[in-house]
Amino acid sequence: MEQIKFKEVAESLRQYRRAELRDFEDEIGINPVDKIYVDPLPGDAVLNSVLSSNTTFLLGRKGTGKSTVFTKAQLSMREKRKVITVYLDVKSLYDIIPTLHTSEEVAVKENISEAAFRAHILRKSLLGQVISELLREIGITCENLSLVERWMGKKKQYDELRSSLEKIQARVKNTKLETHELPILQKITTQIRAKKQTESSLTASTKGASQFQINSNGLPAGGISGEATLSDFDKSLDDNEIYNEYSDIVYKSFPFSEIISEIQVLLSECGLSKLVIFLDDFSELTFVDQRLFVDVILSPLNNSSNEAIKLKIAGYPGRVYFGKIDPNKVDTLSLDFSELYEATEVQEMERSAIDYTTRLLETRFKSFNLVSEDFFDCSSTTMDEYYRLLFQASFNVPRIIGHLLHYCYLDRVSKGQRINLQAIRLASRKYYEQTVNLYFDKLNRFALEPFENKLDRYNQKALLDTIIKEARETKKRISSGDIGGNYFSDITNPPTSHFIVMPKLGDFFASLESNFLLSKYKNTRDKDGQQVIVYALYYGLVESERMSWGYPQGRKYRNYFVQRCFEYTRAVHDYLSSNQTIKCNNCGSCYPLEKQDSFEMFHWKCPECSVGLCSIVYISDNFKEEVIELDQDIMLDPIELEILTVLQTEKRKMRAGEISPLIDSTHQMVGKRTSKLQEMGLVEKTRDENDGKTKNEITTRAERIYFT
Incomplete structure (x- = not known):
């Protein structure tokens, strides 16, 4: 039983997605994050920075704990009951691309290329989906907080406001091409066609050049096609003049003045101070999508709400676009150890980082009613030495620590053996060879x-x-x-x-x-x-x-x-x-x-x-x-390769909900892709006789093609 609990400690650290840890409520209790949260800095300094009244950018590489900080912050804000908090996983919203039923007759009539038309409608649809989801989450939060009880005698009825928000929500989903959007799309079309013509001329004059043409899937093509692609559309937006004109047109497609006005009424009538929006996985977007997301959605919400709306945004270092949000008027905090614990002496920096590793693991073991010393060989090595090595082998990233403990579980703990320093070194090498290095190869x-x-x-x-x-x-x-x-x-x-x-x-x-x-x-x-x-x-x-x-x-x-x-x-x-x-x-x-x-x-x-x-x-x-x-x-989409890699590495049958936290995706997306992989003979789906749930297993064929 203790061995299984150790496995769950490792599992709770290495999962992706929002760090609510609902799978571990039986062991930890309701709201597990409240019990397992450990701030990277003493005195909960990181959490308190996020809880401030300013817009905040929380930066850190994958697995550094951004989602955990956001979850804890949102729980803390809900307790105060003076703010409305909304959480949006930006990447998951962009992953689930809406089905577009659009007519291309207008595009043909107005001399707009098919690629420019489709790219534009898709972008509008994605942005509209984010706004729609934001309004939906506000509605759900209001119902959960029973705000209608605060509404008695107010000048605007709650039902009237809710109806207004629902109408706006329906409007922003509208993806039809509007008249004011035509000139910029025609300009982009002209630019793309001129560039294609130039490329065709260069190719024709270069002997043998066609053998090196690469199509939109990253594979060789027979020559240059005159048809534009989504990539061509994005490259047109590299021109700042074109981009600024385009983003302004897209912005005008959404009724932000109405949205902000209704939110301000909601807060005012309920006696609330502000709406705080948590936006996770922001840097997962392509640069073009990120720019539009900031300029079309975030900047208006942040700059035009008269302090009524505050944003908490999680991103990767070096991959954050501020746009019209003044970086001097927001708080920016990095979770990467070299920034967080910067000191004159490297030894001082390491001591601060190791202190966090120690607090993180001691709290996690205690939350599962375990004692860390029971699993480590302390006959000749102190726990301080183990924590120092875990810091060195993980760059102080909680998710990597989880992977290291997972390998230690497989190699030592599951066999009734205690972990020693060599086991951690071996786990680090395995994680590199079986996971990190495959990034290049597979x-x-x-x-x-x-x-x-x-x-x-x-x-x-x-x-x-x-x-x-x-x-x-x-x-x-x-x-x-x-x-x-x-x-x-x-x-x-x-x-x-x-x-x-x-x-x-x-x-x-x-x-x-x-x-x-x-x-x-x-x-x-x-x-x-x-x-x-x-x-x-x-x-x-x-x-x-x-x-x-x-x-x-x-x-x-x-x-x-x-x-x-x-x-x-x-x-x-x-x-x-x-x-x-x-x-x-x-x-x-x-x-x-x-x-x-x-x-x-x-x-x-x-x-x-x-x-x-x-x-x-x-x-x-x-x-x-x-x-x-x-x-x-035999090529697959990257997410499908990730699914196969997890199934091959774990060597067990897994539910979509078990796979998704390990690859930073939603269980709906995993379910959709495993069905496709099943049709290709790469995954086998079976229903578990014990719990009746569908589980996935990698086939021998997939093992042979992608992992032999």
């Missing part, structure tokens, strides 16, 4: 997605390989005495997991960071007094590469990371210079990367055609040849 080979996604992932992997190669070479040269002199003389196995680069290279590591293959560790100065960033490779990756993680103990090594041999700026720059170029989006002219500073000075205008905008792109001909060799017939 998706590039089997994911049905735009070519640009595959190219970006391919180059991330190449950049990571460059860093690993440099780390191996550094270790070899230290061990041979070629570098470092006496500083390393007492170290038998020199750690090479950390490295430093100049800050201007930080953007190139964003994707690797977001997927936890490495992490920003600290801002510091090198031996010449220059500002640099310390990065750390993921612990499991270092274990897999048979290298040593961290730095030696002792005061002599307090500045271990800033030794000159760990300066990788030159190596990274050499890689980028040989794999990137500056290219014009209009005429296609290319320029060497060394001219980046000049292009920045002139706002990236193309010196050749004076019309197009230049940007840094990867040189990708070799990879295009690899993509051509991929088998399109």
Whole structure:
């Protein structure tokens, strides 16, 4: 029984989605978050920041606990009963794309391309769905709070207000093309067609170029098609003038003045102070969708409500668009350990981070009526040492800690054995090899997605390989005495997991960071007094590469990371210079990367055609040849690959509701996709005789195709 409870501790930490933990109410009690919540900072400083009366952006990578903070904050606000709180999972609303029944006759008549028309109607429908869901949630919350009891004798009847909100809700779902939208769609259509014509001319004049064309699914096509795509529509919105005109037109399609007015009446008549809207998974949207979401929905709600509406928005570092929301007038808080616990000394930062790991796990074990020491081998290792290693192996991310404990359960606890340090190291390596590293492998080979996604992932992997190669070479040269002199003389196995680069290279590591293959560790100065960033490779990756993680103990090594041999700026720059170029989006002219500073000075205008905008792109001909060799017939949507990966990793029959928390999706979406996978012979569905629920299991065929 205690072993099963340990498994549930791990499971409660590694789940995605909103952190309400309803599956664990039998063990923990009603409102589990109230009992398990542990603030990343002492004194509940993070929670109190979110509870402030300001609009707040809460930033952090996946699994850092943003949803848990939001859940706790919403529970705290409900207790005060002076505010209405609404929670929206933005990603799930965009996942469930509404069925569009639209006539394209108007588009043909008005000379608007089919792609522009469909993209526009879809975007309007998605934005309308968000607004509609917001109004629906307000209605549900009002009913639950019995606000009608506060309404007696008021000048506007509650039923009248509710009816008004329902009418607005119906209006925003209207996705028909309106007259005032025609000019901008015609302009975008003209721009797309002109660009297609230019591309066709360039292709015709380039011998053999057609073999490298990639279609909208990220796969090779026979040549350039004159038909526009959703991607073409999005690229047109890269032009700020076009985007601003387009977003203004979309904004005018929704009755925000009426919405805000009715919300203000609701608050005023009920004696409430404000409406607080929690928006989760905001950064999961594409950049175009994120811009429109902010400019069309969030900015009006935040800027025009006279302080009646406040937003609490969860996003990823470096992937947040503020638009017309003044970042100087909102609170921004990061949950990533390097930002949250920043200190002069790295040792001080680590102590603060390890303190959070300790409090998090001690509280979680206690909530399940367990004692942590019962599961760890403390005969020669203290719990402090275990918590330190768990911090190092997880970058202090609760969800990764959950995965590590899950592997420890399978390898040790389920067999009646206690966890030791080696078991945690092994768990970290398994998590890297079986989960994190598959991000590169499985998706590039089997994911049905735009070519640009595959190219970006391919180059991330190449950049990571460059860093690993440099780390191996550094270790070899230290061990041979070629570098470092006496500083390393007492170290038998020199750690090479950390490295430093100049800050201007930080953007190139964003994707690797977001997927936890490495992490920003600290801002510091090198031996010449220059500002640099310390990065750390993921612990499991270092274990897999048979290298040593961290730095030696002792005061002599307090500045271990800033030794000159760990300066990788030159190596990274050499890689980028040989794999990137500056290219014009209009005429296609290319320029060497060394001219980046000049292009920045002139706002990236193309010196050749004076019309197009230049940007840094990867040189990708070799990879295009690899993509051509991929088998399109066995490719799946990324979410379907994630479902198969969970079923293969867990090696058990699972309900849609068990799969969805592990892949950051809804159980409805998982149910829909597993039905499709069943038709393809990749998943088998059976009804459990004990509980009567339908469960999914990966088939031998799927194992052979995607995992052998």
